Amino acid sequence: MSSPNDEAAPVDLDALRAEIDRLDREMHERLMQRSAIIERLIAVKKTSQSGSAFRPGREAAMMKALAERHSGLLPLDTVESIWRVIIGTFTYVQAPYTVHADISAGDGPMRDSARFHFGFTVPYQPHPDARAVIAAVAGGRGDLGIFRLDQGASAGDWWNGLIGPDRPKVIARLPFIERDDHPAGTPIFVISKPLADAAMRDVVLYAARFERWRSEAAGAIAGAGGEIVCTTGVAGQLSMLFSVPGDLDIQALTDLLTQAGAAPAEIAEIGSHAARYRSDRG
The missing domain is CATH 1.20.5 (Single alpha-helices involved in coiled-coils or other helix-helix interfaces)
Structure with missing residues (x-):
């Protein structure tokens, strides 16, 4: 019945x-x-100067808002990936670009990051190392470059290729939303030619050389809310890439290091990015 x-x-x-x-x-x-x-x-839209329609600050804010308002059964991973494809593709149709990737530590993670964050419409071009990526971006008009943060000492001081007012600069750190088991969770920097009006300066990156280094200087950087990203030895000096909060200007940073016993022989800004956003949702 x-x-x-x-x-x-x-x-x-x-x-x-x-x-x-x-x-x-x-x-x-x-x-x-x-x-x-x-x-x-x-x-x-102003794309003529750099040739890029990428607006990292706006995108970081959009992704943070998406994560904060999301609810329900649909995983945040899925929602984030859908939005990233939409944003990356519409950015591409505004001003076509290629994503150049450093695959020195393997193609798989870099390809996953490129496809997750920029979609499948945007061309993907692998390169043997970070220097080759920097050269490709410098030689293009609106292209982007991506490489891992954890390059290792064997990669040398690749960040020196970003020094100079007309050289490519770091404009983002991905993923925008950091969480455990992120499907494209490899931490990477994004570079482009300098952006006229769209750079985010929550975190600023510096390249520096030191004739003398002291452990107190590392503590001073950490105490200021900064992070040492990479180091390598070059011609008897220590070459370093590190980040600090954007409200700490280059003079204040130089004074901080000098007071810690590690006055920089050279120091230059090489980019900036939005503050990292952490979510426990997957």
Whole structure:
């Protein structure tokens, strides 16, 4: 003997499926509407100077807001990846670019990061090391470069290729949303030619050389909220890449290091990025 609920179930399922179909159509319509707005934006957005439509500060803010408002059964990983493909692709149609990747530590993690953060429409070009990536970005118009933070001493002082006002600069650190078991969780820097009006300066990166280094200087950097990213020996000196909060200017930083017994022989800013955002949701 059947119950009333058994007869009602197919009707309820049909209604739910119809609602899903309606939402799918609306999502597609919204994407097409977004595309139409982008067509208008292309004519007025300032992409002429650097050739890049990438706006790392805006993107970091968007991804943080997405993570904070997300709820429900759909994993944050899925939502983040969908938005990243949308953003990366629409950025590409505004000003086409290639992502150049340092695969010296393996192609797989870098390709995963590129596809997760920039989508499959954007061309991906592997290179043997960070220096080759920097050269490719310097020789392009609006291209991006990506490489791992943990290069190791054998990579040398590759960051010196970012020194100079017209040289490529770090503009982002990915992933925007950090969490355990992130599907593209390899920490990477993104570089581009200098951005005129879109750089985020929550964290500023410096390249420096020291004739003399003291452990107290490492403590001073950490005490200021900074982080030593890479070090290597070059011609009897210590070459270092490190980051500090953006409100610590280069003179204050130099004074801090000098007081700690490690006056820099050379120091130069090589980029900046948004503050890291941590989420425990997967």
